[in-house]
Amino acid sequence: MTTNKDIYILGIESSCDDTSAAVFHNDKKLSNIVATQDVHQAYxxxxxxxxxxxxxxxxxxxxxxxxxKAKVCKKDLSAVAFTRGPGLMGSLLVGSSFAKSLSLSLNIPLIEVNHMQAHLLVHFIDEIDSVKPNFPFLGITISGGHTQIVKVKDYFDMEVIGETLDDAIGEAFDKCGKMMKLPYPAGPEIDKLSKLGDPHKFEFAKPQVKGLDFSFSGLKTSVLYFLQKRTKENQxxxxxxxxxxxxxxxxxxVDILMSKLNKAVKETGINEIAIGGGVSANSGIREALLDKQHRKEWIVHIPKFEYCTDNAAMIGIVGYHKFLNNQFSPLTTASKARYTIKTSL
Structure with missing residues (x-):
């Protein structure tokens, strides 16, 4: 195991529409730069x-x-970590190609990172007042492309115990937001407007799915039919x-998500929860989780807003822990559009 006290990791994230790079000194973040793409709003x-x-x-x-920003030279880097998947193949290839080229030119190790693992391990970045989860804990990844409940036994020992059978939670926000004539991405708009409304004014269907799996297609259909009926009566x-x-x-x-989490806690006996992914920025979800903590039922870990959306800091922290365990990747490593937590171990 490596014992170098000065490990510098460059993390690169390019799985979807955010280009990001971060630099770490051991488990401390020195920089985390993100370039967003506004071009997609029109579509x-x-x-x-x-x-x-x-x-x-x-x-x-x-x-x-x-x-x-990190005040680190390329020659000081110990390794370069990159998102191997899951994500859009074209986007992934840009990040992986650059990472491989840099690794080869600097003669430093290349480290592949699973995007979904990174959303959960972002909680292990060493920052002031940060409280890291204790193993084992339940990780909840909620984003535009994924909805999973993961039993996290160690940094790289994870088991998916529940996931969506159809649409991801973020996709449900965006598609239902589109039905309500809101701009893309609709999630933040729904969250903002919801603070001014009555959450009990209208009733939508709650999908009945066995076990710890999710389904959001039924909820979308419920919203669609409801709006079609009401707009026919009043445009x-x-x-x-x-x-x-x-x-x-x-x-x-929030009710759907919390019902499954309650069930997961009861079935596993684990009451420490860590969330990650873009939808973890949602105020309703955060409030519901914090209420559980205030009642001393759960121990809850919620990421800073900076770490909710796709970012390279989460890639960098995983890269650091993989570096400690000499988990390096060959230059022949191929990007994977579909890349489950199980197949990445």
């Missing part, structure tokens, strides 16, 4: 080809900024009730 969703082109434009300046229904619609929808999503 109501991420366009893969446009995303990969934007990554090509952003990756060099983003990495340059990350190194400069201005959505505009006149948008705050109550958002509050009622968000209330139902």
């Amino acid at each position: 109501g969703g991420v366009v893969p080809e446009l995303a990969s082109r934007a990554h090509q434009q952003h990756i060099v300046p983003v990495i340059d900024q990350a190194l400069k 201005n229904f959505i505009e006149e009730n948008i705050e109550d619609l958002c509050a009622s929808f968000q209330y139902k999503v």
Whole structure:
């Protein structure tokens, strides 16, 4: 096992539409730069080809900024970590190609990182006032592409015990938001408007799925039929009730998520929870989790907003722990659009 006290890791994240680079000194973050892509707003969703082109434009300046902000030279790097998957293949290839080239030119190790593991391990970044989870804990990854409950036994010993059977939670927010004529991405808009509405004004269907798995397609269908019926009666229904619609929808999503988490805690006997992914920024979900902690039922770990969306800091911290265990990757490592936690161990 490596015992070097000065390990410098460059992390690169390019799985979807955010280009990000971070520099770590051991488990401490020195920089975390993210370049977002506004081009997708006009299309109501991420366009893969446009995303990969934007990554090509952003990756060099983003990495340059990350190194400069960290005050670290390329020659000081101990290894370069990159997102292998899951994600959009074109986007992943931009990050992996750059990481491989840098690894080869500097003659330093290459470290592949599973994007889904990284969302959970971001809690292990060493920061002031940060409290790291204790193993084992239940990890909840909630984003535009994934919804999973993971039993985390160690840094790289994870087991998915529940996941969505159809749509991810973030996808449900965006698609239902589109039905309510909200701009993309709709999640933040629904969250903002929900604070002004009555969460009990309208009732939407709660899918009945056995075990710890999720389903959000039924909820989307419920919202669709409800809006079709009401707008037929009043073409201005959505505009006149948008705050109550958002509050009622968000209330139902939080109810679905918390019901499964309650079940997972009972079945596993683990009451320490850590969430990650873009939807972990949602205020309704955060409040429901913190309420459990205030009642002293659960120990809850919620990431800073900086770490909720796709970012390279989560790649860097995983890279650091893999470096300690000499878990390096060959230059022949291929990107994987589909990459489960199980197949990455």
